[in-house]
Amino acid sequence: WLPLPAAQHIPLSDEALRPAGASLGPGVLVLLPESSCGLAETARAVRYLASQSAGQCGPCSNGLPALAEAMEWIAYGRAGAADGLSWAQQLLRLVSGRGACHLPDGTASMAASALRVFGADLHRHLTRGPCQRVSRAGVLPVPRPPAGAS
Numbered sequence: 001w002l003p004l005p006a007a008q009h010i011p012l013s014d015e016a017l018r019p020a021g022a023s024l025g026p027g028v029l030v031l032l033p034e035s036s037c038g039l040a041e042t043a044r045a046v047r048y049l050a051s052q053s054a055g056q057c058g059p060c061s062n063g064l065p066a067l068a069e070a071m072e073w074i075a076y077g078r079a080g081a082a083d084g085l086s087w088a089q090q091l092l093r094l095v096s097g098r099g100a101c102h103l104p105d106g107t108a109s110m111a112a113s114a115l116r117v118f119g120a121d122l123h124r125h126l127t128r129g130p131c132q133r134v135s136r137a138g139v140l141p142v143p144r145p146p147a148g149a150s
Contacts, residue, residue: 037133042114043071059104063095077130
């Protein structure tokens, strides 16, 4: 995630995005409207990515589902949202650079950027509970994980 003021003047290439702490990743570009909650969008995306694991390493099998849960605590105001933030930060350190593939790295990078870019929203979620925008339909075309998936 990049805030619009930073993103609007950066050429769309990994080399140009790198100094801003971003990359093209899978090549997805989405303009998130102000009516959407970036934390909820990220929680939905992390949950979906956790369900796409091949299950061949601990960071994917255990770390990504736990990260999805932590992001949901933060976004949706589940009990212990502040604990969810601490848990998410710990998980980001644990899964980054440790997977058999780059799924944990990309997922962790997106989650970390959400916590940074949506910092004002994060503060409001932690101090006042979830914003009204979490109940709106998602913008990212994230399929719902199959029943029983992480």
